[in-house]
Amino acid sequence: MAKLSTAAPIRAAGAVLWRRSPYDRGIEIALVHRPRYDDWSHPKGKLKSGEPEAAAALREVKEETGMDCALGAPLPSSYYLVNGRPKHVRYWAAEALDGSFAENREVDRLVWLPPAAARARLTHDRDRPLVDALLDTLRGGV
Template identity: 50%
Template structure:
């Protein structure tokens, strides 16, 4: 019988303090170790949401997730046997000022340390490996989240204009679950096709942060078919320095949109998305996720 893998998520929490980059380590009394904050996913939780939640629960800090720092794989004991564990890590920048920490059963102490001191303090070499990847990922200049709209009513089942075709019940639930995902990524601008199925996918998040949706008819199916060149220049608007922009569009448009945004072309299932970051070096890093 195969053993289910334990999935967990966390991050390297960092800040700039007096010109020095500091990272946050946690002390767990149960193991008497110093480690990076992380924890297991709860049922049906998206891994990005879990990473942000676990960091806040263990440290009291609200963070915004940046580029991936990789995955750890090792075995742990569970119910008297050893099972595989997979831990996803992201760069996690403090959202605002550091907050007060209250010790709890899982974490009794935490410490802000310079990177070299943190390397020496960490109890596990695998955590040092993750920490070492922060240097190449922390300095993000701008970020994008490119989303295909969630599941919509099928064309054959809809008698109205295609642009008004709504989400299904499952699509609406996906849109609600996207709220936590986009919050974890710190999205602060929302672009969308003007089709109902796109705007409805990102509307719950836009409402949650009190922002309007910037409508772009040129990335709707109708607009793209009418003028495939109209989306040129959107990349300059989307890759705005210091901003995290979500863009919702359609399957037939996404390949051209990806090229305009300097991202790899790939297939998107309904509700799936790509998170991309431009680093200070000019390099773009990205990772792909299924619908939450």
């Protein structure tokens, strides 16, 4: 049985990055592939010392996807263990504004997918409800 750490939780922030499809005006969601973990996920990362969560979400989206974005509604947070240490990730809906992807040390691929395909491509079950939360949020305001 894994022993829980008494250390402070890892704090991180990210976003479910979306845009209108240039083809059919439906919604597309950006997913990033991280070769270190060989997984597909939403852009996210650890907060720097003293950094506000929303600022970290904007920074991480830019670093991992090359996209500037506008943060929208908060989405559910994710809680899980990393090597026995709790991790808390705050998420927002984020509309892509401008930018272009370039492979970097953390992310080697980015895909834009319709919601059902994005949900299926996500590696971790904990990330799938964020797609539904984004869609619920957009139905109320877009």
